[in-house]
Amino acid sequence: MFRTPVIFLCACALLSGCASQNPYDQSAPSNNRTATYGGLGALAGAAAGALINHDNRGKGALIGAAVVGAAGAGYGYYADKQEAELRRSMEGTGVEVQRQGDVIQLIMPGNITFATDSAEIASSFYTPLNNLANSFRQYNQNDIEVVGHTDSTGAHAYNMALSQRRAQSVVTYLQAQGVDATRLSSRGMGPDQPVASNATADGRAQNRRVEVTLRPSQGVQ
Missing domain, CATH: 3.30.1330.60 (OmpA-like domain)
Structure with a gap:
């Protein structure tokens, strides 16, 4: 039986993430695109993961969302993570x-x-x-x-x-x-x-x- 609640929760979390922006540049339009593409990619990944993992569709949805969402966001998502880590490690x-x-x-x-x-x-x-x-x-x-x-x-x-x-x-x-x-x-x-x-x-x-x-x-x- 398809675990609709899990997919629904993934979708809600990821769509809410689409509205968030890079905390270091609140005005950069590229960050909006990064979040949007990442969120949409993650939704597609959730659906694909659920279909592939027949034994545990809920687990498959979560894995698919994580992998495809990160890839869909592209280098901007990657740079956001690295920038945040560098700011933390360079503090002081x-x-x-x-x-x-x-x-x-x-x-x-x-x-x-x-x-x-x-x-x-x-x-x-x-x-x-x-x-x-x-x-x-x-x-x-x-x-x-x-x-x-x-x-x-x-x-x-x-x-x-x-x-x-x-x-x-x-x-x-x-x-x-x-x-x-x-x-x-x-x-x-x-x-x-x-x-x-x-x-x-x-x-x-x-x-x-x-x-x-x-x-x-x-x-x-």
Whole structure:
């Protein structure tokens, strides 16, 4: 006998989920689409799961809803989960987590990353990097670009080389923590992309930073 109440409960829960949005971006239309497609996919999965699992249609509906719903939501659903986990793990470290569509970016300030004129990872940087490595091992559907930045003090060529060495130091450390090397890339921008004025000490401190950008891997949607 088909267990209608179970299907009905799945449908109610999933349709209510369609109305919810990403807690970090209440206005982004992509989050509405993610929730809607995920909810509709889950409903279809519930029906399919119930039909496939003849012995226990209720259990089959629940499994079908979970599997097909997550797949139907696509990369946006995946990025929502990863963003939430990164915000939790980066809390109190000084690392800022930003989100723009499917792209997640982590801004790591110079006061926790490297000492002046050094590409050796500072002791205060290990905890954020270890947390990142844990996340990257768990969430493996995106590529990771590490970009080093400096202020404008000193020769431009020297700063370009220093920023590249710092970015590579981060990549090397993440690899040593078990992050797949094929997902990682590094780049040095030197002083060419300031986020504040180099005329003040505070502005120069903001410009000395490492940015880690996560984008969907090729073939992931």
